[in-house]
Every structure is written in structure tokens, then in C-alpha cells.
Amino acid sequence: MVRDAGLLGAVLFTLAGASSFAATRLRETDALVRQKDVDLADLADLSQYIVQHLRESILVVDAADRIRLINESAAEILGDDHSVPGLLWVKWRRDCYIH
Numbered sequence: 001m002v003r004d005a006g007l008l009g010a011v012l013f014t015l016a017g018a019s020s021f022a023a024t025r026l027r028e029t030d031a032l033v034r035q036k037d038v039d040l041a042d043l044a045d046l047s048q049y050i051v052q053h054l055r056e057s058i059l060v061v062d063a064a065d066r067i068r069l070i071n072e073s074a075a076e077i078l079g080d081d082h083s084v085p086g087l088l089w090v091k092w093r094r095d096c097y098i099h
Helices: 002-052 072-078 087-098
Strands: 059-061 067-070
Touching: 067 072
Parallel strands: none
Antiparallel strands: 059 067
16 A cells, blocks of 8 residues: 555656646747747738838739739829828738738
């Protein structure tokens, strides 16, 4: 009986150690995922900035001929005072993160 109690204690001690290790690894992985999300958002912002400030004009339309993306240069050339360059990009990016 004493031997069984000792064995049970050893098993519980081993399980506690393994659980602690798994919890530590899970916290580290969660922190890494959060950092990668921040990095990805920063890269998307940088890409948006580059697209908006290119001298070349960029205009992206969908199959229904709706403007999906327009940069500042294209808006100036088209004389479109109502378009907000990058607005659709921001909405698209936000929709991607929601889904």
C-alpha cells in the first residue's frame, strides 16, 4: 500500500511537471503568434503606404467594374474628388481580419 502511494505520488509529480512544461510552451507560442500578427499588420500598413505614394497610378476594379483600390496618383488623374485613396484597401484588410 505504501509502495502504491509512492508510485501514485511519482506519477502525479511527473504529470505536474509535464503540465507545467506544456503550459509554458503554450504561453510562448501564444506570444509568438501575437507578435506575428503585429508584424503582419505592420507589413500590410507599409504595403499600403507604398501603394498610395507611388508616382505611378494604380486602379483596381472588380468584375462589375467597381473600383476596389485606387491610389492618390490615379485619383488625381481621374479628377475623382469623392474617392478616398486606400479606403477600400483598409475595409478589405479589416474584413480579412474579421473572418
